[in-house]
Amino acid sequence: MENRIRILTVEDESNIRRFVKLALENENYEVFEADGVKRGLIEAATRRPDLVVLDLGLPDGDGLEFITDLRAWSSIPIIVLSARSNENDKISALDAGADDYLVKPFGAGELLARVRAQLRRQQPGTPNEPFIRFSDVCIDPVRRVVEKNGAPIHLTPIEYRILIFMTSQPDRVITHQQLLKAIWGPGHTEDMHYIRVHMANLRKKIEENASMPRHLITEAGIGYRFVPAPA
Numbered sequence: 001m002e003n004r005i006r007i008l009t010v011e012d013e014s015n016i017r018r019f020v021k022l023a024l025e026n027e028n029y030e031v032f033e034a035d036g037v038k039r040g041l042i043e044a045a046t047r048r049p050d051l052v053v054l055d056l057g058l059p060d061g062d063g064l065e066f067i068t069d070l071r072a073w074s075s076i077p078i079i080v081l082s083a084r085s086n087e088n089d090k091i092s093a094l095d096a097g098a099d100d101y102l103v104k105p106f107g108a109g110e111l112l113a114r115v116r117a118q119l120r121r122q123q124p125g126t127p128n129e130p131f132i133r134f135s136d137v138c139i140d141p142v143r144r145v146v147e148k149n150g151a152p153i154h155l156t157p158i159e160y161r162i163l164i165f166m167t168s169q170p171d172r173v174i175t176h177q178q179l180l181k182a183i184w185g186p187g188h189t190e191d192m193h194y195i196r197v198h199m200a201n202l203r204k205k206i207e208e209n210a211s212m213p214r215h216l217i218t219e220a221g222i223g224y225r226f227v228p229a230p231a
Helices: 014-027 037-047 062-071 085-095 107-120 157-167 177-185 192-206
Strands: 005-012 030-034 051-053 078-082 099-102 132-134 137-138 143-149 173-175 217-221 223-227
Touching: 005 014, 005 037, 014 030, 014 051, 014 107, 014 132, 030 037, 030 143, 037 062, 051 062, 062 078, 062 085, 078 085, 078 107, 085 099, 085 173, 085 177, 099 107, 157 177, 157 192, 157 223, 173 177, 173 217, 177 192, 177 223, 192 217
Parallel strands: 005 030, 005 051, 051 078, 078 099
Antiparallel strands: 132 137, 137 143, 173 223, 217 223
16 A cells, blocks of 8 residues: 655645645645644644644644644644744744745645655655765765865855754755854854854855855745755
């Protein structure tokens, strides 16, 4: 029997839930539904889905509660679908543990692309391939060497740590605060200029065109995303 990918949709608007379900089922995903926080958590615990598509505005609580509760025992990817377009709402969801954020209204094509990106992150890597490769860049984490077109490029220690942190979480939105905490520590979560300067320098060394990056993508007002294989 075919082992299909299981996706849980937590959404109280029946028309949107139906739209998401049809889009996912057309890609041969197995879809389960819930219309609130409590039902969603029960379904997540019993169905053990591979991914969750979550609305934030639910009748019995905020979607952030769902994220927090789910993250206490599971690391499955969560894609938020929400009418809330405010940057602070996006940051709150991502900091709580969401992996991606899509603002309503949205198209089926973009939703499915986000779903595929998150599912790719869950696929185990090849154990005999220690390198990280994208475009013409190759990173050897063991030797701490980065090459472009086969030639070594010099990164500062901070640039190298940013690159490793970003490439270890492909296709995931990483907030400024998450990046600052990971690289500089919890005492620097407001020092946005640190990131801007180092990211600009890193793009000059990694990207073909630093002004139009294809891999180290800016999520305006929120943070960054590493895209290993741009569309």
